[in-house]
Amino acid sequence: MVFKKMIDYLTFKKSTGNKPSFNLRMMHSINKISIFMFLFAVIVMLIRFCK
Secondary structure, three states: OHHHHHHHHHOOOOOOOOOOOHHHHHHHHHHHHHHHHHHHHHHHHHHHHHO
16 A cells, blocks of 8 residues: 555656646656665665675
8 A cells, every 4th residue: 555655656646637737746856866866875775784
């Protein structure tokens, strides 16, 4: 359930019929970038910790 909501958020699959505004799309894009940067940093930290 939680993972489905996360995937829906990351792929813009919302149940609303109207198109999101430009500002909302940019906010979501910046949030996506920050999520991916965080996951990348966690992976790098795990790799360095396991060496």
